Amino acid sequence: MLRRLRRDEYTVGWICALPVELAAAKVMLDEEYDHLERDENDENLYSLGSIGGHNVVIVCLPAGRIGNNPAAAVATQMRATFKGIQFGLMVGIGGGVPNPEVDIRLGDVVVSQPDRISGGVVQYDLGKTTPSGFDRMGSLNSPPQILLGAVAKVQASKLQGRSRLSEYFSQFSRMPKFQRDNAGPDVLFEAAYDHEGGQTCGLCKREREVDRQRRESEEVVVHYGTIASGNQVMRDGRTRDRVSRELGGVLCFEMEAAGLMNSFPCLVIRGICDYADSHKNKTWQAFAAATAAACAKGVLSVIPTAEIDKSHTADKIIKEKDVLDSILNRLSYAENAPFNSYARQHEPTCLPDTRVDVLREIHKWADGQDKRCIFWLNGLAGTGKSTIARTVARTYSDHGRLGASFFFLRGGGDISHAGKFFTSIAVQLARNVPALSRHICEAITERSDIASQSLRDQWQQLVLRPLSKLDGSSCQSLYVLVVDALDECDDENNIRIIPQLLAEARSLESVRLRVFLTSRPEIPIRYGFCQIPDTEHQDFVLHKILPSIVDHDISIFLAHNLRLIGQERSLDASWPGEEVIRYLVQLASGLFIWAATTCRFIREGKRFVAKRLDTILNSSGIAATAPEKHLNEIYITVLRHSVSEEYTDEEKEELYYMLRQILGSIAVLFSPLSIYSLSTLLRVTKEDVDQTLEDLQSVLDVPKDQTQPLRLHHPSFRDFLLNKDRCEGPHFWVDEKQAHQTLADSCIQLMSTSLKQDICSLNTPGVLVTNVASSRVEQCLPLEVQYACMYWVQHLQKSSAVLHDDDQVHQFLQNYLLYWLEALSLIGKISEGVHAITSLESYVLANKSPNLHAFVYDAKRFVLYNRSVVEQAPLQTYCSALIFAPEDSVVRKQFKNDIPTWICKKPTVQAKWNATLQTLEGHSDWVRSVAFSPDGKLVASASDDKTVRLWDAVTGAALQMLELSIMIRTLSFSTSGQYLITDRGVLDVSSLQLLLDPLEELRTLFVSNNWVAEEGANILWLPPDYRATCVAVWGGMVVLGHSSGRISFLEFEQGSKTI
Incomplete structure (x- = not known):
């Protein structure tokens, strides 16, 4: 009588695709077990037994159902039914890839084994077709460590002459169907020679056979390497060889493994039954299935059963991966940043035999022992920098050595600034280098707010530290990071600091990171590179190549x-x-x-x-x-x-106007919009936009999918449109100020008709924005409305329009200010709103529009005071923010009818705003010193919590933080605003990095330990009555604030301080 085990006692899942493979698998069982009652939710039929002491579940795909998707479905049901399964085996037949370096014959076995490019299995048909070829996407997991360890033991046994493969295969000795003698001849034809017809190759010409040396032994050979998996049978020799070359050399093609690797941890074992060409037939299938099954038994037999108990179940492994993925998804990510993003799919790479010298130079730098970790390719507009960058990215991506890529684009939304630069790089690194994923996720968990921290913190926490933890054995020893068009980043300060941060990659030891960066040779970038020693970066000037x-x-x-x-x-x-x-x-x-x-x-x-x-x-x-x-x-x-000569003069003028309106808008947009969004914003029909742009696709990227954004093919077209002299007349010239005015008016009109209270129907005033689904926000606030909310003030300022009391801006704020703030909260852009109102305050002239100026000033105080709560809970804009506003607040009076009626008794509040503009929260201990930058845009603070922090003085947002092992008690900005002078040294403001080299040109005047000191030397002792509770330094002036309320001023001349 057969033994019956519980479901949770089975630890190994064995999957096969064909009945012949199932038959071979069952032969390998040392003992067969009794069937279990069928789970009504599981459609699979199982064979149960043991191999090498391991309890094994064998399942075959339903007849006629082969491929990645059926395999994934079967594995999912098996895991749900047998929850104790630790790992799996995918065992069966496959098509071999002939290779001069690897002599693969029919009946041989291929076992998936990871290398530094793939996890052992590659899905070769997953991706998209682009003008430059097929762009493969995604990556597959490696087999579990316990199985890779078993593979290593099997390989070692073979080298020692102790392989048991023949012993296990001998179990088929009484089954003629599985014997080699019944398989037929092993014939390999030329890749370009197609099958002549018929069930066998009897009609195929023998002179097209590949002449191969006969093996001395008929012993089955086991090969280890990469297996290519796809949803279609590979049956063409030319395609087989091409795909194999593109993937860096594969040993075998099959159809199920790609559906398993990311959802069912397993090892893939394939017996070679054909050569993946048109000469396929089934005569070798049984023998190949038998050799694969024997090899699988060999792998299981070297794993001690005690080791199984130590390993995680398949479910736990998958859940851990899901956890890592969910953590990674917390990082903000710019979808259009990578070179192979959907939006960039039609952008070209270099043609063969072009850019030979520069590409050779780049590869020599990247692949060699050059200690310079940055290669800066700079050139004038239109010289081909981006095409070279895409080519470099494509090359290293194909070889599994592209760490990440980020292609900046002016007016490109997320890729026009550095806000998502390092977070996007970190996400790509985690995907491209699986061994990094856990380390990056640990960094995210340690600093949940890392995406809102300084660029330096993001770079160190998300990239440098995780890379430094790699040992080099689990991944490539070198990765390339491609950064294109840094000059199109919209913040000059970030343009300066990014090269300096990237240069820190030189500190990595076990893994090298090469940074390939392109830009125009503009001043901010040149400044950034001036801060990096010449020994750490290589420059190549593209426009100086021989004509x-x-x-x-x-x-x-x-x-x-x-x-x-x-x-x-x-x-x-x-x-x-x-x-x-x-x-x-x-x-x-x-x-x-x-x-x-x-x-x-x-x-x-x-x-x-x-x-x-x-x-x-x-x-x-x-x-x-x-x-x-x-x-x-x-x-x-x-x-x-684009303007037909057959049109009348009147029709031409109408078309010229439409061209200027639409092209002008596209040229000056701060973030690209789709045809649908642009037409809605401009209040023109989608058909008008379609027809206007129909003949302009040589200068514009007009996607067929009208929900995708419109883009200029090259920024030089924008420069052309906005330059009256270059346009040679008024027909096509876009007046930049007028274009901004048009968009400002359109934004205000759109917001006025779209925004309303509780636009997402949250109902409950305490709902946090983090609990509102992004899909709901996008449905209630379409992209064009989000655009209007974010950029209307910027367009207004760029237009240079003069504002007046009771104009459309004034009326908009009086009617829709709170709705606008609610919308900004929902899309996570309150900081942008603070900047917008502050900018508007400085833009409005108090003497020409006193009422508007008063309203904007009060709106600024209202937003600064309530920023924290509105940012978290959008509907508190109408509750807490209004209730606790001063009685005389213009905003409170204007929107008093929006205060909820369920608040019956309102608190007593002050009459006017007090002197406190905003409270900056972040330090965990006593704040010792605070200083403003010379331009008033930054606030620096030092605390007993051993941190120095930089804040945005306008919005109160935390910009950077430096953790120290010591406390800094005094700090002040240099007159240039570039450095922070402290009692512990000098800090670079852009990076908050402590500078070790003395800076002779700085006035390092500060107060420490009851002394006024300069450049490290004490110059004036302060008696008890003059010791300060707070200090400010401006040039040669020291201001001392005392607990009594008295303020003392001291001024020192420059030069030597001697007696």
Whole structure:
């Protein structure tokens, strides 16, 4: 009678896809167990038994159901039924990949084994098709450590001559179907030779066979390496070899493993039954299934049963991964930052045989022993920096050595600033380097507010420290970080500090991080690199490459793209001819953006491509030698062709107006919008926007999916549109101030018609914003409304409009201020609201609009006082914020009818706002010293909690924090605002890094231990009556505040202090 075990006593799950594989698996059982009662929620049918002392559950996919998805479904049900399963085996047949370096034969076995590129299994068909090829996405987990340890023991036994594979295979000796003799000949045909037809290869030509040396022994060989998994059968030799090359060399193709690796920790074992080409047949399947099963038994047999008890169940492993993923999701992430994001899928990489010298230089730096950890590629607009950056990112991504990439874009929303720079890099690193994931998640858990901390803190906590914890054995020894167009970041201070922070990657030891960075050679970036020793960064000036080399590359680019256009339109193979290509190269004047725009313009001509080429040739003159002039000409040509000569003058003027309105808006937007959002914001029909942009796709990226944002192909087109001289007339020139005025008016109108109290129907006034689903916020506050809420003040300021009492701005604030603040809270942008109101206060002239100025001033006090509660609970805008506002508050009076009626007795409050603007919370102990920066934008504070903090003086937001082992008692800003002078040394404000080198040019005047000191030397002792409770330093002036209320002023001359 068969033994019956409980479900929780089974520890190993064995999955197979075909009946022949199931039969082979059951032969390997040392003992077969009785069936259990079927779970009504489980559709699987199981075979139960033991192998090597381990209780094993064997399950086969339903007949006719093969592939990743069925495998995942079967594994999920098995895990739910048998909760004690620790790990699994995916055992069966696969298609081998012939390789001169790895002699794979039919009947051999391939076992998935991780390397520094993959976890042992790669899903080769998951991704998207782009102009530069198929972009694979996602990564799969490695097998559990206990199975990898078993694989190592099996390999060692083989080397010692103690392999038991033949012993286990001998269990098939009485089963003829599984014997090698019945499998037939082992024939490999050339990859490019297709099957001639029939069930066998009887009609295939023997002269197309690959000549291989006969093996001395018929012993089955086991190979270890990467297995490629997909949802379709690989049955083409050419495709097999191409995919294998792209993946860095795989040993086998199969169809189920990719569905398991991230949801069911397992080892994949495949017996080779064919060569994944068109000559497939089933004659080797039984033998291959048997060798794979024997190998699987060999792996299980070397794992002591006691080790099983120490390992986690499959469920626990999956849950741990889910926990890590959920922690990682807490970090703010810029979806469009990576080089291969959906929004960038049509952006090109370098063509073969172009940019050869610069790419060689980059790879030499990245792959060699160069100690310089940053490569700065700088060049003028349109010289091809971003294309090179995408090429570098693609190359290292394909080789599993791309750590992360971030492509900045002016006006690109999340990628136009550094707010999500390091958090996005950390998320990509965790995904691209699995061994890093746990360390990064630990950093997030330790500092839950890390995403709101300074760039330095984010860089150190989320990137440097996790990387420093890697031992180098579980990952690559080198990773490349690609940062493109840093000059398009909208904050010059961040532009300066980012290169300095990235240079700290030099401190890493076990793993090297190379940073490839591109930008225009603008002053803030040059300043940043000036702070880094030349020995730590390599510079390459793109626009100084020999013109002949650049012209050669542009020639290849033009010839390639025009040949494709000619093929699309069935033109003569010789079109357009070498002479035309040479002339176009001259017109490009070294600018790749000119060549790219020209090709897009010609392609859009469709049946008139030849005519459009003639237009380019006839409208451009070599006499215009400046590259910018040639760029002007191609842009003007594109715009003129969007206005048909058949239109009447009146129709042309209408179209010119529409072009200026729509293109102007796209050019000056602070964050890109879709066609739908832009049309809603501008109050024009979607059809008008569609038709206006229809012929402008050579300069604009107009997605077919109209929910995706519109983008300029290149920032140089924006520069062109906003420059009256370059546009050569009024038809296309966009008046930047007028464009901002149009958008400011549109934003105010949209908010006035969209915003209302409790817009998300939260009902309960205490609901926290963290408990409101983002989908609900997006539904109630569409993207165009969010845009209006965030940027209307910025557009207003850029327009230079003069404001007056009772104008639309005044009326908007009087009617919708609280609704606007509620909306900002819901989208997590209260800080932006504080900045907006403060900016508006400085913009409104009190003498010309006293009532508006008074309202804005009061609104600023209202927001600063209530920022903390409104940021957390949006509906408290109408409760706590109004109830506790002073009686004479303009805002309170204006919105008194919005105070909830359920508050029957209101508290007694002060008549006016007091002197306290806001309270900064963060220090945990006594605050010893506070100082304002010279421009009044920053506040620095030092506390007995051994921290120095920097605050935004306008919004009160915490910007940076430095933890020290000592207390700092006094601090002050240098006159330049670049340094903090403390009694313990000098701090760099941009990084809060303690500087060790003396700075002779600084006036390091401060008060410490009852002394006024300068540059470390005591110069004036303070008697008890003059000892201060607080100190401020401005240049040579020291101000002492005393507990009695008295204030003392001391001023010192520059120069030597001697007696």
